[in-house]
Amino acid sequence: MVWKRWRRLSFDERNQVIHCTVKKEFIRRMDVLLVEGETKVITNFTVSPASGRFRTSGHVYKIVLAQTTTIRTDLDLPPNVLGLHPVRFNDIHDGKLNPDFLIDVFGQIVEIGNVEILNVSKKQTKRLTMVLRDTNDVRLNCVLWGEFAEQLEAFAQNLHEAVVVFVLRFGKIRLYQNVWSVGNCYNCSIVMNNPDLPEVIAFRDRLPKDGVTLSYTHPNQLTIVNSVSVRADFLTHSPRRTISEIVSASENIKCVTMATIMSIDTEYGWYYMECQTCQKKVLPVDMEAVKEESPQLDFSKKLWKCPKCEDYVDNVVPVFLLHFRVMDGTGETKFLLFDKLAMEVVNTTAAELVDNFDEFKRDNMCRIRRSCQ
Template structure:
């Protein structure tokens, strides 16, 4: 028989998991409409300790929870997500914002979930016949892939299709692996465009769904009615795209320091040399995605009084499949606290960069256990070993950093070994002449991404006169006292972070 979990105070909930259980009072609720999120139902909740938090019910869940949300009543809410509370005007002082999801419950009301179909988007199915070259475009200071191809119907009429981002890559992969068989493409929730009387379709950002060779009845009937003319799939030469190496492409972005990064008020990408001094433990270092649609999945909580089956894998709710299943995989989302000689900030590593730095996949670090984090203080050694190392990141400044006040920057690329250029050709600002002074005011941490040890001036036995020939950096002459002071400051920051984490573990225990 499953144990009923206890309630958690609003001051103690954090984003590293979704299976929270809280007892709160609804003190205010209202509806609002934004151009980005559409209509939402907003609430202000408080607990017995008078801690308040801002909660949101998205448009798809309003019909499920609206009648349960009555100001002045106490409710028990289970299973919800948490994100950073951002924006100039915040309803509460809580650092996080709560959002109900499909598996959320509000006691005592139980209302079935209703899903609304967007009538303005269209489903399109056709046989892929002509594929153009994969192109790279700059859209709002972000690099995006673009692919144009044609679909034909049963009457051999052609429809131009334009897909962006991951949708374009999936089309290329599916067509290259078709083994000379015809490829049927189903694009759901597609956006219809019209220009000079010519119609075309494209994906509506991430709202669209893409399937190849679907097995539904309508798709099978469509394939059976296609002309039997043996039309072969044609792919223009140059696919996949003939762009330069990824690190060379990102090398064209200008370098900057952390203090310069924090002062920018325009969107863009910049290269930054920094040292990792802590791992953020408020957020989980991984999340789950659907293998078919690549959408975020959330674990389905166990039903009370249910029989525990140890060999049965957990189920996850997928917004793309609209069902509970276990066809998921964990992906990296590691938030690092980084610093240089000018300041401190936070950066977020996703799947590709996480694998590049840890040399392991999230599934390997989890040992196949698909469970949410219960103890955020326990980190895998491959992630914990990043502390003290120095990397060069290409970071993105987005609208959320400028307008919403998000202090975490996304990493577009992580350079390991600084293979893009000699360090002598890289200048970070007019005030800083070389990368060595950027790391920690001196050569506190040597640039080493293969050795877990932290090299300092005190542990380095090679005389300075001999090291000048081996290292291409011209480090200005400084007194030994100033160097030891920099080393002490850097090591003190890391030690303070570790001591704080240990103290937090003792309190929780």
């Protein structure tokens, strides 16, 4: 069994792998009992259909560990079964593999390319690109991020004509500009260089005997300083979720979803008034009561109570608060959109809409009055 941060683990029995998750409330307990690389006997768990974009196995079911689950060590079992299933690079290039499944990759490092520093979400992170080859001499680009890039860079320091077999467990394949590559999947991947495992030694023996080796010297200066916008970073690095996955999520997540807006729900209104000084929501007041209480105030404009400014204010604007009813193929729900985002969808400001709405009301009132005369 392999237990990895990110609440994800897999079991091997007869070299089969199944995805497993731990409910949020038991992570702390399981983290103590489950040790990466150790073999354990697990009893009393639930089984449910596997889904999602970060699956560690092609198995149709996954295991969910719960309160009743017990975990023990059985000395009769082999102490460490890794259950690595390296894929053929040609299967990646031919598009035979589903990017929603995390894969294992064995590859000889042929070349280490640029090490770049990128600004991702206001933090600097390293990105290392390298070329791997499999036993059929098929090449594959591999992109490592963050600590994975740093670890590989440190390992490769001053290597000279070395044969390095790189093992990536739970890697994620990506298609970018029609080229497939593999990379680490957040921090849930496992990386090993020349590990002393029988399957890796066998892989190494099957590599073409053409003298391809790796020599690497750290460039004195980091090559490129590049930057990725927060928006682009959010869209490419946030997990995709369907509506049913969002609805059933048991914790706060940042994710990207694609859904159709069915309608805007106006049951609870569609805007509120905001104080222009402090951008906080203001509350309506009973003007007659305020007149009696503070006659010195200017009553030529309607007044509002601002809790932040702790005062009556008249410089207020309407801002959107829209409830969208949305759906995708898996379900439906409501999304709440605040002013700026709502403006992008509705293509106008709340102030304009309120003005038009008031004019519309006035016109109609005149018409109604006229027709009543």
